[in-house]
Amino acid sequence: MSNEINETDIFSSNSSVLIRGTLLNGKRQDIFITEEGNIGEISESISGELKNEAEFIIDGSKTVASPGFVNTHTHAAMTLLRGYADDMHLQEWLSEKIWPLEAHLCGEDVYWGTKLACIEMIKSGTVAFNDMYFFMDEAAKAVDECGMKAVLSHGFIDFGSEEKRESEIKATEKLFSDVKKMNNQKIRAAVGPHAPYTVAPEGLSWCSEYAKENDSLLHIHLSETETEVKDCVNQHGMKPAKLLDKCGCLSENTVAAHCCWLDDEECALLGKRGVSVSHNPVSNMKLAVNRAMPYQQLIDAGANVTLGTDGCSSNNNLDILEEMKTAAILQKFFWNSDTLLPAHEAIKMTTESGAKALGFGTGKIETGAPADIVLLKTNISCMTPLYNPESNIVYACGSNAVDTVLCSGRVLMYDGNIPGEEEVYQKAAETAFNLVNRKENADN
Numbered sequence: 001m002s003n004e005i006n007e008t009d010i011f012s013s014n015s016s017v018l019i020r021g022t023l024l025n026g027k028r029q030d031i032f033i034t035e036e037g038n039i040g041e042i043s044e045s046i047s048g049e050l051k052n053e054a055e056f057i058i059d060g061s062k063t064v065a066s067p068g069f070v071n072t073h074t075h076a077a078m079t080l081l082r083g084y085a086d087d088m089h090l091q092e093w094l095s096e097k098i099w100p101l102e103a104h105l106c107g108e109d110v111y112w113g114t115k116l117a118c119i120e121m122i123k124s125g126t127v128a129f130n131d132m133y134f135f136m137d138e139a140a141k142a143v144d145e146c147g148m149k150a151v152l153s154h155g156f157i158d159f160g161s162e163e164k165r166e167s168e169i170k171a172t173e174k175l176f177s178d179v180k181k182m183n184n185q186k187i188r189a190a191v192g193p194h195a196p197y198t199v200a201p202e203g204l205s206w207c208s209e210y211a212k213e214n215d216s217l218l219h220i221h222l223s224e225t226e227t228e229v230k231d232c233v234n235q236h237g238m239k240p241a242k243l244l245d246k247c248g249c250l251s252e253n254t255v256a257a258h259c260c261w262l263d264d265e266e267c268a269l270l271g272k273r274g275v276s277v278s279h280n281p282v283s284n285m286k287l288a289v290n291r292a293m294p295y296q297q298l299i300d301a302g303a304n305v306t307l308g309t310d311g312c313s314s315n316n317n318l319d320i321l322e323e324m325k326t327a328a329i330l331q332k333f334f335w336n337s338d339t340l341l342p343a344h345e346a347i348k349m350t351t352e353s354g355a356k357a358l359g360f361g362t363g364k365i366e367t368g369a370p371a372d373i374v375l376l377k378t379n380i381s382c383m384t385p386l387y388n389p390e391s392n393i394v395y396a397c398g399s400n401a402v403d404t405v406l407c408s409g410r411v412l413m414y415d416g417n418i419p420g421e422e423e424v425y426q427k428a429a430e431t432a433f434n435l436v437n438r439k440e441n442a443d444n
């Protein structure tokens with residue numbers, strides 16, 4: 001059997017693959033990936049039976065291998081809102097621009113917006129993400145087609161209304177049932193209470209109970225701005241993290257996004273509960289939240305600190321490489337410490353810690369693990385010279401360095417190409433145009 005690359009076939013699932021001679025942890029290695037999508041063997045030279053068994057051989061000699069990247073907080077379909085509302089204060093941005101437009105969203109928008117997001121994430125080496133948005137059955141369909149891993153939650157917002165809470169409960173239950181029916185091991189449902197300022201304590205308690213009953217993640221925005229912390233103290237007599245804890249929302253199954261305005265006591269609480277925190281530095285800087293997530297306090301407290309892009313209306317892209325660099329330099333700048341968040345830790349946040357947060361394996365390239373692998377080009381300026389690949393990945397490279405991406409062994413991108421991407425760009429542009437038109441027609 002010939003195992004030369006045919007670009008159409010390599011994208012089909014369930015093929016065994018041999019990556020030849022990639023640079024892995026400082027050594028040239030061959031990696032054999034089984035039909036089941038796991039790493040079967042890693043060694044300096046794979047030959048004989050395994051070599052013959054491989055349906056495809058990828059020449060990795062001009063690449064460095066990294067575990068696939070994990071984006072732990074996004075709103076994928078917000079790609080359609082990219083550039084719709086920029087340079088605004090967070091509360092006005094949300095309540096005057098974003099929510100009024102989102103009120104006109106339909107399932108087809110979320111489908112094409114999520115397809116566009118998946119392409120964009122794959123292009124920067126992302127294999128898994130944690131998403132909170134609306135019409136999530138359509139998001140699930142898009143993720144299934146793209147072959148990525150995702151945890152999907154319906155953005156649960158009740159604004160204290162019992163009627164709204166009932167409809168959010170129904171939407172959440174429907175998502176769990178839709179995802180179960182898909183029977184795709186790479187896609188999981190989660191509970192997504194939007195934030196302590198948009199969900200009443202009754203709603204938060206329902207969410208934590210439902211997450212426990214279904215052994216699912218709970219995905220929430222926490223302490224993004226100083227105003228929301230002050231409002232929470234005024235309304236509930238306690239800071240947001242304490243309120244979440246009171247409602248049962250802090251556990252090892254929680255992913256809390258932003259966490260910029262946590263105090264030391266709240267960091268200790270999140271650490272004690274084993275919460276995963278998603279750091280979103282680009283969004284935080286663009287929305288000028290005025291404080292950087294207290295990285296070192298959270299690490300010292302034992303929290304699992306990870307990385308996310310947030311949505312494309314506050315970022316305005318889903319480039320996890322850009323996010324790694326921004327995290328590493330924002331932490332140094334804001335906390336005035338040149339040694340804080342070094343490149344190695346930025347990679348760890350985006351691989352091992354991210355995979356742990358979402359429950360998708362170890363985030364390492366090791367025998368027996370799912371083959372979630374990114375091959376980055378070494379014959380490119382940003383990888384030259386190559387004293388320390390982790391430094392080049394975090395501080396020097398953009399997504400143009402990403403060559404090939406595998407998720408549980410399935411090739412999602414090969415030699416910079418993702419099948420069908422042109423159609424997605426065209427459909428997403430049309431869909432975004434129609435969404436804004438629908439809103440304008442309704443307003444007039």
Ligand SMILES: C[C@H]1O[C@@H](n2cnc3c(O)ncnc32)[C@H](O)[C@@H]1O
Pocket residue numbers: 075094098099102132133134155194221224283310311314
């Ligand atoms: C799911 C809802 O969350 C909204 N959203 C997107 N980005 C942010 C953010 O930075 N803070 C709070 N809420 C956000 C999104 O527009 C959906 O309405």
Ligand SMILES: [Zn+2]
Pocket residue numbers: 073074075221257310311
């Ligand atoms: Zn968000």
